[in-house]
Amino acid sequence: MGILTWTWILVGITFAIYIGIAIWARAESSKEFYVAGGGVPPIINGMATAADWMSAASFISLAGIVSFTGYDGSVYLLGWTGGYVLLALLLAPYLRKFGKFTVPDFIGDRYYSNVARFVAVIAALMVSFTYVAGQMRGVGIVFSRYLEVDIDTGVYIGMTIVLFYAVLGGMKGITYTQVAQYCVLIFAFMVPAIFISIQMTGNSIPQLGFGGTGEDGIYLLDKLDGLQQELGFHEYTSGSKSIMDVFAITLALMVGTAGLPHVIVRFFTVPKVKDARISAGWALLFITILYTTIPAVAVFSRINLIETVSEKKYDELPDWFGNWETTGLIKFEDKNKDGIVQYVADESVNELTIDRDIMVLANPEIAKLPNWVIALVGAGGLAAALSTAAGLLLVIASSISHDFIKKMINPKISEKNELVAARLSAVVAVMVAGWFGINPPGFVAAVVALAFGLAAASFFPAIVLGIFYKRMNKEGAIAGMVVGLLFMSYYILKFKFGIFDGGREAVTGLKEDWWFGISPEGFGSIAMVINFVVSIVVSKFTPDPPHEVQEIVENIRIPSGAGEASDH
Amino acid sequence: MSHKEKMKEYWKENLRYLAILLTIWFVVSYVFGILLVDQLNTIKLGGFKLGFWFAQQGAMYVFVILIFVYVRLMNRLDKKYNVDE
Numbered sequence: 001m002g003i004l005t006w007t008w009i010l011v012g013i014t015f016a017i018y019i020g021i022a023i024w025a026r027a028e029s030s031k032e033f034y035v036a037g038g039g040v041p042p043i044i045n046g047m048a049t050a051a052d053w054m055s056a057a058s059f060i061s062l063a064g065i066v067s068f069t070g071y072d073g074s075v076y077l078l079g080w081t082g083g084y085v086l087l088a089l090l091l092a093p094y095l096r097k098f099g100k101f102t103v104p105d106f107i108g109d110r111y112y113s114n115v116a117r118f119v120a121v122i123a124a125l126m127v128s129f130t131y132v133a134g135q136m137r138g139v140g141i142v143f144s145r146y147l148e149v150d151i152d153t154g155v156y157i158g159m160t161i162v163l164f165y166a167v168l169g170g171m172k173g174i175t176y177t178q179v180a181q182y183c184v185l186i187f188a189f190m191v192p193a194i195f196i197s198i199q200m201t202g203n204s205i206p207q208l209g210f211g212g213t214g215e216d217g218i219y220l221l222d223k224l225d226g227l228q229q230e231l232g233f234h235e236y237t238s239g240s241k242s243i244m245d246v247f248a249i250t251l252a253l254m255v256g257t258a259g260l261p262h263v264i265v266r267f268f269t270v271p272k273v274k275d276a277r278i279s280a281g282w283a284l285l286f287i288t289i290l291y292t293t294i295p296a297v298a299v300f301s302r303i304n305l306i307e308t309v310s311e312k313k314y315d316e317l318p319d320w321f322g323n324w325e326t327t328g329l330i331k332f333e334d335k336n337k338d339g340i341v342q343y344v345a346d347e348s349v350n351e352l353t354i355d356r357d358i359m360v361l362a363n364p365e366i367a368k369l370p371n372w373v374i375a376l377v378g379a380g381g382l383a384a385a386l387s388t389a390a391g392l393l394l395v396i397a398s399s400i401s402h403d404f405i406k407k408m409i410n411p412k413i414s415e416k417n418e419l420v421a422a423r424l425s426a427v428v429a430v431m432v433a434g435w436f437g438i439n440p441p442g443f444v445a446a447v448v449a450l451a452f453g454l455a456a457a458s459f460f461p462a463i464v465l466g467i468f469y470k471r472m473n474k475e476g477a478i479a480g481m482v483v484g485l486l487f488m489s490y491y492i493l494k495f496k497f498g499i500f501d502g503g504r505e506a507v508t509g510l511k512e513d514w515w516f517g518i519s520p521e522g523f524g525s526i527a528m529v530i531n532f533v534v535s536i537v538v539s540k541f542t543p544d545p546p547h548e549v550q551e552i553v554e555n556i557r558i559p560s561g562a563g564e565a566s567d568h
Numbered sequence: 569m570s571h572k573e574k575m576k577e578y579w580k581e582n583l584r585y586l587a588i589l590l591t592i593w594f595v596v597s598y599v600f601g602i603l604l605v606d607q608l609n610t611i612k613l614g615g616f617k618l619g620f621w622f623a624q625q626g627a628m629y630v631f632v633i634l635i636f637v638y639v640r641l642m643n644r645l646d647k648k649y650n651v652d653e
């Protein structure tokens with residue numbers, strides 16, 4: 001059977017499973033809609049969190065990024081896993097004890113202020129919309145390649161599926177679909193990785209394989225360092241970014257991860273405080289299985305790519321090259337008209353342009369794996385994109401129906417009407433996300449990286465201070481979040497989009513002006529520090545929080561008596 | 569000891585665990601994987617340069633272990649202060 005038939009079969013089966021689960025796990029109450037009824041077992045929650053977390057960027061783009069940047073790619077590996085340690089130790093257990101439905105719930109109640117709640121709602125919406133745009137695009141890319149429909153049609157199909165199970169099942173439906181999606185995506189990622197590892201190194205564990213030797217008895221990493229330098233690229237195992245920038249980006253991604261509302265909210269779904277702690281452990285374990293495989297895949301695919309195309313005759317290249325040329329993800333321009341592919345670092349001589357996403361999407365073809373494995377990667381990519389999109393859409397929907405409508409506009413809204421409002425908000429959110437998917441704002445991973453900066457600049461300090469600093473008051477927290485968000489937005493707009501200097505073309509020239517040599521991706525760490533400083537300074541000059549609030553803080557520090565997540 | 573003082577003690581011990589675990593978290597990622605990466609890269613672990621290995625493998629394994637250790641420590645602490653559920 002051909003790749004296309006296999007893909008339709010696998011995608012068909014997985015989608016049928018997702019829809020089946022959605023029908024089985026319908027949400028009947030607002031509590032089921034927001035936090036899956038609060039009774040999710042920790043290991044299930046860990047798996048759902050892993051799928052929620054690992055997005056189209058993790059699955060499709062990350063191995064490619066590491067593959068093209070080598071050591072510099074570590075920022076994503078460290079940043080997107082290390083954040084879970086912060087989450088487990090500093091946030092999850094306390095937020096679970098607090099026992100509400102959303103992140104703005106915590107901010108609004110802890111800082112006894114609807115202004116704080118409103119700022120949190122805005123931040124949650126900014127973060128989630130930035131993030132979801134990349135997911136919908138990912139769905140479109142996978143569909144266009146594997147099912148030979150155009151990207152827009154792919155986005156529409158993805159929207160319909162997400163609409164179905166997010167709107168019907170809410171958090172309950174999403175949780176159980178995410179468990180299925182984790183299984184699909186991890187299987188889809190590991191199978192080709194293990195195949196290729198055996199092929200190239202004889203070791204069936206990719207994590208060990210890429211530290212081993214190839215058939216020629218040379219260590220793969222030494223060989224790759226050599227190949228890279230021959231072609232004029234920087235050595236694979238050392239970086240080209242400054243240490244300062246690597247440090248800043250890693251930190252921004254870690255605290256950003258810990259501050260992402262769609263991740264935090266998953267810890268509201270478990271029954272007890274100790275379940276919240278351990279489910280963070282399970283989540284990170286499930287994530288690490290994929291994340292430690294990524295650098296191995298990156299090395300394998302980089303070596304394979306260079307050896308297959310570099311200095312080879314264009315007419316004699318394997319079929320996959322032509323297949324991917326038609327999608328535009330790989331381009332060959334014979335500059336010196338010799339019919340041979342020159343792939344080198346020097347832009348004036350280089351004839352090959354490769355989109356990073358191709359390293360995962362085309363990797364099984366490059367390694368000549370069977371058709372069903374290639375099709376499996378398509379189903380995995382869709383699972384990764386859909387699971388994250390659904391989690392984000394739920395945050396958007398609950399921010400609007402719960403935090404905004406119920407807590408701020410109409411507190412007397414009936415349970416039934418709140419559920420209707422939540423479902424309608426989810427529908428609108430899917431539409432907006434779909435629009436972003438059809439009119440994408442750029443690179444999948446680059447857009448996602450910005451969401452982290454915003455989360456790092458706003459939520460992380462406000463929540464940590466809310467738990468660990470009893471005297472933090474509303475004035476401090478609001479000022480900190482607003483200033484943090486403003487700095488972050490300004491920095492992104494200036495250095496990522498160049499809007500103060502004449503558009504995106506100006507961005508490269510502005511690198512000289514980066515503050516402390518820190519890129520926009522890493523600026524979240526500075527914005528976070530600014531938030532912390534502003535919050536603490538302002539709180540020193542303004543009145544202490546009321547006595548009841550200080551008692552809440554003392555109460556969330558003690559696990560016993562968590563009870564169920566509730567409205568009041 | 570009154571209940572309030574006991575809870576203060578509990579919180580203090582919790583903070584001490586956090587300080588220790590987060591120090592390890594910082595060392596394996598930021599120190600071994602970033603700040604001292606060049607120095608550690610002179611040591612080889614099979615085909616891996618050690619600094620590179622920490623940045624792309626080792627730190628992540630340690631992160632997972634840290635959370636499970638934290639869970640164990642806290643479960644014990646909860647029992648000791650009788651605040652478990």
